[in-house]
Amino acid sequence: MTLDLTTKPRVRPVSGTGPHAVDGASRRPLPLVRHSLTLAKRSLIKTWRTPEALIDVTLQPIIFLVIFVYIFGGAVSGSTSGYLQYLLPGILAQTIAQGAIAIGVNLNTDLEKGIFDRFRSLPIARSAPLVGAVIGDVARYVIVTVSTLATGYVMGFRIHTNLAQAIAGCLLAVLFALSLSWVSVFVGMKVRTSGAVQGIMFLIVMPLSFASNVFVPTSSLPGWMQGFVNVNPLTHLVAAMRGLFQGDPLGNHVWWTLAWCAGFVAVFLPLAMRAYRRKV
Amino acid sequence: MTSHDLVIEAEGLVRRFGRTTALQGVDLSVARGTVLGLLGPNGAGKTTAVRILATLLTADAGYARVCGYDVATHAQQVRQSIGLTGQYASVDEDLTGRQNLVMIARLLDMGGAQSRRRAAELLEWFDLADAADRTAKTYSGGMRRRLDLAASLVGRPEVIFLDEPTTGLDPGKREDMWDVIRSLVADGSTVLLTTQYLDEADALADEITVIDHGRVIAHDTPEGLKRVVGGQTLEVRPSDPSRLEETAAILGAVATAGVVEQPRNGVLSVPVAGDDALPATVARLASAGIGVTELSLHLPSLDEVFFTLTGRTAAHDDTTQHAEVA
The missing domain is CATH 3.30.70 (Alpha-Beta Plaits)
Incomplete structure (x- = not known):
């Protein structure tokens, strides 16, 4: 290693005014937001570098749409085209919810690596690494949405409302995934192995996506199950999206969905933070 | 030496992990601009001590101050002044060397241009300029160590913790790392260095604290220690x-x-x-x-140092514990 003495770093004086000075973190406003965005960028770079980790949000919605529409479409709704119109919002909700599993798995493996020690030794908000990772995952949710809608379009799916409503529907789905991802982050902080995170999250998301209105209308389900289906957050999300994409009656589904999102964040964000702080 | 000059001071640090006690009352002090070598075998508690001082762990008992701030109550102020280079290079392998350093600079609230300048400066200094835009995954062990050390220097910290900075490096790279550490000290940094090698502590440290099973068993200058353990x-x-x-x-x-x-x-x-x-x-x-x-x-190996200081062979937890029982 050559040492070029002219460019070597100089240690700042004790009373330092450098960027690392004691008042540095408070000098500029909103440190949590800035640090989280910096760390979200890290997530984006990592996502970009490992496209194979995007299979769950790219190929899965395509495969699910093709399988369910062409295999069950005729039996469930009499025609594959009619079923596609019905099913697409459901598949989008299901895959975006499953897409939220990955963050818990990734953070669980990340914590074992030294980079989190580095973050913890820096004068940044403790929660920034988690918030940053969650924000960085927005890219994945946007990819699911685009992939599902594009596949649907090729298969014959059409929006029957207007662009603004369609975008609102997509945003609602992304917001839902962001909120649900705090559950995943919490499990990721609590459980010892990444495999266990995957298993637990699958057990949570699976019943949510099948015991719902994703594949069949709620009215076709047995009465005892309808009780669960009617409170299932995914049911509200799917109903809200059907309203925003197709013009079905919206009811209070948007509000219920937003309430669930707020609930997930209010409960699981603090729990995840606490678990993160305790994790050594 | 007045306590005013002590950049790192710790008294009676205790830390337990379940049933094992990693530290059982460790005192440390490092004066401004000096290097303390923390010498001990694997499992002696070196890393635990460093993690407490670097605010990554809390002590179960005792207190520690870094730059005058209590690590338990003023962790954020302590973090303003420290740089940590862990035993396992803590860089993001999916990011390039440059991206790693820019990210740290941004987290330290440097502006975009300033961050890129600082990253370029460090990459140059650590001889990583050619590899700057390759992902850290492709780096050799020595390059990763250098990037890791560069990452801990982004904010020009006053105090640098180096946890076994040369373990696993081949001899030539080891000497290079020593040169880097010497130049940091020449610039006024205070360094706490953990090592398993007496020759490394001898080459770099102004004072050496020897720890074993979470206790300080000797504290002296390298010369004093060598007088005891033999030259x-x-x-x-x-x-x-x-x-x-x-x-x-x-x-x-x-x-x-x-x-x-x-x-x-x-x-x-x-x-x-x-x-x-x-x-x-x-x-x-x-x-x-x-x-x-x-x-x-x-120079005497760590085993020989321990034999002289404790009358038994340093080593590996199981065997020593059996020896104590027997």
Whole structure:
């Protein structure tokens, strides 16, 4: 290693005014937001570098749409085209919810690596690494949405409302995934192995996506199950999206969905933070 | 030395992990602009002590201050002043070297241009400029260590914690790392360095604290410690075993104490002092026409240091614990 003495770093004086000075973190406003965005960028770079980790949000919605529409479409709704119109919002909700599993798995493996020690030794908000990772995952949710809608379009799916409503529907789905991802982050902080995170999250998301209105209308389900289906957050999300994409009656589904999102964040964000702080 | 000059001060640090007690009352002090070598075998508690001082862990008892701030109550202020280089390089392998450094700079609230400038400066200094835009995954072990150290220097910290900075590096790279550490100290940084090697602590540290099983068992200057544990040892293996006697006579003449030992078959060793011993021995062996296949000068190994200080072999937790029980 050559040492070029002219460019070597100089240690700042004790009373330092450098960027690392004691008042540095408070000098500029909103440190949590800035640090989280910096760390979200890290997530984006990592996502970009490992496209194979995007299979769950790219190929899965395509495969699910093709399988369910062409295999069950005729039996469930009499025609594959009619079923596609019905099913697409459901598949989008299901895959975006499953897409939220990955963050818990990734953070669980990340914590074992030294980079989190580095973050913890820096004068940044403790929660920034988690918030940053969650924000960085927005890219994945946007990819699911685009992939599902594009596949649907090729298969014959059409929006029957207007662009603004369609975008609102997509945003609602992304917001839902962001909120649900705090559950995943919490499990990721609590459980010892990444495999266990995957298993637990699958057990949570699976019943949510099948015991719902994703594949069949709620009215076709047995009465005892309808009780669960009617409170299932995914049911509200799917109903809200059907309203925003197709013009079905919206009811209070948007509000219920937003309430669930707020609930997930209010409960699981603090729990995840606490678990993160305790994790050594 | 007044306490005002102490950049790191710790008293009675205790830390338990379940049933094991990693630290059982450790005191440390490091004066501004000096290097403390924290010497001990694997599992002695070195990393635990560093993690407490770097605010990654909390102590169960005792207190520690870094730059005058209590690590338990003023962690955020402590983090403003420290740089940490862990035993396992803590860089993001999926990011390039440059992206790693820019990210740290941004997290330290530097502006975009300033961050890129600082990253470029460090990449240059650590000889990573050519590899700057490759992902850290592709780096060699030595390059990763350098990037890791660069990452801990982004904010120009006053205090630098180096946890076994050369473990796993080949000898040449080890000396390079030593040079880097020396130049940091020359610039006024205060360094706490953990190591398993007496020669490393001897080469870099102003004072050495030896810990074993979470306790401080010695604290001294390198010279003081060497007086206790013995200085350098010269080992010679004559190529013709029949000339062992003659060789022993020559070694006896250069040795500090006249005891020539035979640690292994065909190898002679004597304690020596000063840098002249080696050339003197070489000259005498040459004039006597004795060829050698092995000639080395070394400081006591950690095992030997521990044997002298504790009367038992340093090592591995299981065996020592059995020894204590027995």
